[in-house]
Amino acid sequence: MIFDTMMQSNQKIRIKYAMLVVAASVLSTTATAQNAYPENPVTxxxxxxxxxTSDIMARILAKHLREAMGGNLIIDNKGGAGGAIGMMQLKRAKADGYTLGLSVIGPEVLQPGMRSTGYTYQDFDHICGTYSVPLMMMVPQDSKFKNMQDVVAFASKNPRQLTYGTSGTGTLLHIAMEMLMKQANATALHVPYKSSAEMVTGLLGKQVMVISDTTTVAKQYKLRPLGIFSDQRLKSTPQVATTKEGGWPIQATIWGGLIAPKGLPKEIVAKLETACEKAVNSEGYKADVEPLDTPPHFLNAEAFAAFVKDESEKYTKLIQEMGITSEK
Structure with missing residues (x-):
């Protein structure tokens, strides 16, 4: 009996030892994989x-992230439904660090505030904020409009004759113009496109009369700015007046950052956050974004997550008060 008891005790010890070995092996393999990240291309x-703007800023970020952490980063454009299609694809992706996404105010905050998208900001892990810039109303060089007051005056005298383009229904570009029209007691006709590039093509082709986007787009396509949706003028374009100066206290800022499907391992979040900070604060990144008037604006993971939460709550309330829906 003593022998049997000793055998059982030894067997239990061997089982516990084997379990510890397996657990240690799993932990070691996981740690090695995370330390080696990224071993494969990151999308x-x-x-x-x-x-x-989103595409341009994502490509600049990817370029400097490659230098900061190594590995190959690939940009995959998934436009449509005001950005909701790309966000849903990101939500469904595996949370292993090999599929990331560019967070933009429209797809992450505005679309879920207007309709059921199948996701909210809470479905993503926030890694870092990278840029923030106010919207600017712009026209072709040969436009008859000289400033934002001209646009509002035309819309007031000619209901629904002013045509404006956006990169999608329910984007900040859409909401900003609707806020302006409402405050000016005017109306305009919204023409949504699938991307900023298509929107600019529509503007240059005289399909629409004005558009609003960032200074990045204005410089990229040599468009003439009319006004800024802000309470302060930009240093790069001090001659361009703000909506506040025109009597419309509207602020509309495009921001972006890096996010991932919910559940990304903390070690990978930390590695990406560190690489992001290094990339955004690098002289190379600053040199690339300076000509686009989209200055670096780094937020760490915790600060970016808190910022997006606040933006979501603010704009959801605003959208409900204004009665704006994605079908408008």
Whole structure:
């Protein structure tokens, strides 16, 4: 009996030892994989088509992330439904660090505030904020409009004759113009496109009369700015007046950052956050974005997550008060 008891005790010890060995092996393998990250190409989903601010900023970020952490980063444009298609694809992706996404105010905050998209900001892990810039109303060089007051005056005298383009229904570009029209007691006709590039093509082709986007787009396509949706003028374009100066206290800022499907391992979040900070604060990144008037604006993971939460709550309330829906 003593022998049997000793055998059972030894067997239990061997089982516990084997379990510890397996657990240690799993932990070691996981740690090695995370330390080696990224071993495979990393895809950054951009929820808009190529050519717009989001696409341009994502490509600049990817370039400097490669230098900061190594590995190959690939941009994958998934436009449509105001960015919601790309966001849903990101939500469904595996949370292993090999599929990331560019967060933009429209797809992450505005679309879920207007309709059921199948996701909210809470379905993503926030890694870092990278840029923030106010919207600017712009026209072709040969436009008859000289400033934002001209646009509002035309819309007031000619109901629904002013045509304006956006990169999608329910984007900040859409909401900003609707806020302006409402405050000016005017109306305009909204023409949505799938991307900023298509929107600019529509503007240059005289399909629409005005558009609003960032200074990045204005410089990229040599468009003439009329006004800024802000309470302060930009240093790069001090001659361009703000909506506040025109008597319309509207602020509309496009921001972006890096996110991932919910559940990304903390070690990978930390590695990406560190690489992001290094990339955004690098002289190379600053040199690339300076000509586009989209200055670096780094937020760490915690600060970016808190910022997006606040933006979501603010704009959801605003959208409900204004009665704006994605079908408008």
């Amino acid at each position: 950054i989903l951009v929820p808009f088509g190529p050519g717009g």
